[in-house]
Amino acid sequence: MPKEKKHIPDAQKQRRKIKEKFSKYSPGKVALQVLGTGAEGAPRSLYVFSDQSRYLFNCGEGTQRLAHEHKMKLAKLEHIFITQPTWANLGGLPGAALTIQDVGVPEITLHGPEGLQEIFIATHRFIVIKDLEIRVVQCNEDTNFEDNVMKVKYVPITRSYDNSTVDLKGENSNGVQEQEDDIDYYAHEHSGRRKSPQIISESSKLLLQQTKAKGVSMAYICQLQPRPGALCLEKCVKFGVPPGPLLGKLKSGEDVTLASGNLVKASDVCDPDDPGPVFIVLECPSEEYLDSLVENEIFSKHQSTATRDEDVAHTVVHFTPQKIMDHPKYKQWIERFTPSTHHLVLNDSNTCMGSAAVHRIQYKLNLLSNDFFPLLGDKGTEIINVESSEPPQPKKIKPGSPSLPIENLSVKSRPTSPSDPKIYTNTLFNYHLRPKKACDRSLELKLVPSQFIEETMTTENFPQVLHEVTQQFAQKQRHMTIRDFPKLLFLGTGSSIPNKTRNTSGMLLEVDENRVIILDCGEGTFGQIIRFYGHDKAYQILSKTKAIYISHLHADHHLGLIGLLQGRRKALQKLNQECEPLYLFAPAQIMWWLDFYDKCFENIEEEFVLVPNGELLLNKHELDESLETKIFEELGMQDVSTCYVRHCPNAFGVCLTQQDGSKITYSGDTMPSENLVELGMNSSLLIHEATMEDELAAEAVVKMHSTTSQAIEVGRRMNAKYTLLTHFSQRYAKLPRFNENFSDNVGIAFDNMLVRLDELPLLPLLYPALKLMFVEYYEELEQKAAKRQMKIEREKQALQNN
Structure with missing residues (x-):
């Protein structure tokens, strides 16, 4: 339910000031972070964060909830990139937009195939966006995006069969006349800042239907902006550079002459310049797209055929379904990259659904009744067994059937082998692109049930109250006839x-x-x-x-x-x-x-x-x-x-x-x-x-x-x-x-x-x-x-x- 957010104008003003301050500098820290792994039932979403701004690649249903749980700083999110306009990629956009609006982001820019803007127009009756400007950029082979963080080239991938004849649907199969719903479902909560609703024109609908028939999937070739090497103060001391303006000149890449007459080159006291690594994000939805992908020569510039080291792709992020990744053509395409290229997989082969909070509260409630609160069937997140300082009370005090032992619930994400360049991940997996390139699993989501239980069992008087309650529960249950349905x-x-x-x-x-x-x-x-x-x-x-x-x-x-x-x-x-x-x-x-x-x-x-x-x-x-x-x-x-x-x-x-x-x-x-x-x-x-x-x-x-x-x-x-x-x-x-x-x-x-x-x-x-x-x-x-x-x-x- 929408609420008046009086803080939003001030938050937006502050955000604009921060953006203006940092817009001239290439950030020193940039990483790829997995939010939604693409596991079945979980969103698929990749967060690119720097110390200045944030970018999101795909926004599946449930992204907003995971961002809230894991305290993603959506206040810095400015751009969302969608590979293909399907619910798996954009089902979380309306909900995420509400959160982005509420934290004071003044404007968000959408990148992807045609139709992203129309999603917001179509949902405007039940998704109230009144303080957030939503821009959609034209994405095709001839356009690019660039800011102080990175440069992005758009690469459309299309179906290989002939779409010259577009089958445009007539009346829907449910027999209801196609008439736009003009009811304001939040009329009882109007505010003066609510925008007038837009209407989707017939020409826009026709364009969307044509885009749907073509089946465009947008790939993104991204390269971080170059960044001068950092000044090493220890090296400056070694070369006798005194504190003062000479340090600034060296940091900016200028050679200097000391009072002693010695020449100190910037390259002597600075780390090597970082030309900016390349990473590619793509989705090949089905076999029909394979030819368009593997025959597109633009990717060869970033594969083993690259003519410059800085053009070689450091990481490729695959939203491609596992069935297609296992296809011989796709495997051959992956093999064209150098052995140094890493392949990050966000698809249905992953198992981590991304939330620890839902398991935490279920483990607690399960102490009361395994019938009402059974442990969750989702076993896709690794479980860590830790000996607690005060073991929880024996399970005999719990009514209902016994729970599965904790050690039987652990399922890890698909392991990688040295011969397999693909990385299958859990939520909060990080790949650092700057300052140092490194795979970081230290924050990956894990469950520690013993901690969840201990948090409750060490609460004063809880074991005694639990025992009394469960005794009453069991006694009353014995005198009841309980049907299954x-x-x-x-x-x-x-x-x-x-x-x-x-x-x-x-x-x-x-x-x-x-x-x-x-x-x-x-x-x-x-x-x-x-x-x-x-x-x-x-x-x-x-x-x-x-x-x-x-x-x-x-x-x-x-x-x-x-x-x-x-x-x-x-x-x-x-x-x-x-x-x-x-x-x-x-x-x-x-x-x-x-x-x-x-x-x-x-x-x-x-x-x-x-x-x-x-x-x-x-x-x-x-x-x-x-x-x-x-x-x-x-x-x-x-x-x-x-x-x-x-x-x-x-x-x-x-x-x-x-x-x-x-x-x-x-x-x-x-x-x-x-x-x-x-x-x-x-x-x-x-x-x-x-x-x-x-x-x-x-x-x-x-x-x-x-x-x-x-x-x-x-x-x-x-x-x-x-x-x-x-x-x-x-x-x-x-x-x-x-x-x-x-x-x-x-x-x-x-x-x-x-x-x-x-x-x-x-x-x-x-x-x-x-x-x-x-x-x-x-x-x-x-x-x-x-x-x-x-x-x-x-x-x-x-x-x-x-």
Whole structure:
């Protein structure tokens, strides 16, 4: 949800001053750093950083979240280079732009094939960019980019077959008229700085369709600007150079004569000049591009045929899929480079998904229950076993089935051999290009579970409280009958933008062993599924996914849809199953965005059949009766009904009635809603947003959200058997603030929490241990609340005195 950022103008002013100060100098430190490795479910993104500015090559879905966790200084980011305009490379652009805007970057420049600007125009209704100028440069064989850090040559790579006849699509397969969505989904939060929305012209759409048909992938040949060798003071002393202006002359490359008459050459006291190493970034998406790549003579200048040493490529960064890298033509092309050239691989052969924070909190929560909080199936990051000073309590105190032993979870990235020039990486791998060229794995992401557990187990009184809680848990569990289904997995429980511990909205409902429905789909939802289940189980889950429900058209609820549709298709293909479309329950207005993306970037409309939410309103279903019956049977549902809720335009709540009559109601984002109470009357479970704590009720009204107590009250009024709270503001990244309204039928959701419907009464038993587990964090929340209350009291007193 966009907020007023009063600091942005000042931050932008400061950034312009810094840029102007350093723009005349070539930086002394430059390195390539892997942010997203390209592992399945993870973004692929390469960060180039200097001591002056930053550059990003590709920005896959989830880049924003990793940048936040690893404290990337996006305030210095100025240029983003995209190899091919596919979701794998640009799915993270809208979210990253919001972060870049919020840290005060005044302008960002996009480099790549045609269409990058139009992505922002197409998403402007649900991605509010009002303080960031987005420039797109023309990239072709005849244009170059240059600044004080590096020079970049653009090298388009194209498909080899004839594209003279462009197949331009007509009406979309879902039968919805192509009309641009002109609704402002943030109208309730307008500010004076909001830009007037741009319109994508028909000529622009035609150009994008032609670019899509040509299939351009942009390669980048980059060379750092030359830098004079550094002055060595020890050598100056040896040659008798006195302190003073002579040192400056020598540093600038000028020879000097000392008072003694001795000539001191700059080359005698300075390190050799650095002409600037060359690195190449490229993606060869499929076999159809191989001829264009291997026959392009411009690369030969940087291979073993180079005529100058400084032209030889030091590093080649490959976003190319592993299947193509294994192709004989591609291997032969790599062999044309000198043995000294390093090849950095960012593709699906890597395994590191990039986040330690999600594992850290899951290891902690797993102490409470292995059923609710199983250890994650993502085993692609190396695990370090360290003996802790105080070993954690025995696992016998943990309810549920035992966890896998830590030593069985370690999987390292693909190793390299001396004969293999390719480097497969983890997140935070560095390759230093200046001042010294070196491969640096010291910061690569690793997991140390013993530390995660010790952080909690050494908290005062926690072992005792944990023992008491888990005893109660086990005792109550023995007297319960727990069916395997329905089962809910929370993929994202935060609001607005992703946080390192809470992703944006998403839930996965396993109706039975053969059917899955996904409720909302924030950025990174596909990655969350891979991370939780691991690849093999994730493919099975995705192959069973029959429907996706989107509650409303704010980005934090649907920006992960395209990636999920593509991930599901890939899973079906890997399992050799027929790629049947799923049902997409969503506001009808989503079709303009999806149709635009399908026509101008990648084919996605074959993956779904739209079922407009507005045609399933409670007691007013407008769907064809035979179609409705078919859909409900395929989903294992007795009924699916919606209602309008109090949020942005076309925001819906939904109630899913199972074959046994049990009801699961999901609010989406909303203020307390009478429609929702009626829709979900007598629900088995209400899943309701609880964005704000009670003391921020006024802010909740402005944002059109609910407080925790308001959400609980909605559940009470609809006579819901159980209420589960989610969609917490990121200020409650670990825990929301509890209050007296949290009864024994109210629970809170966490990312990667798996709960069966019959297990819900167990959740409140964990509250005492949760408060202690995050005691410092919770005390900080209470202190902030107390300060806020004191401020209110002072303001009241001041008004009375006046």
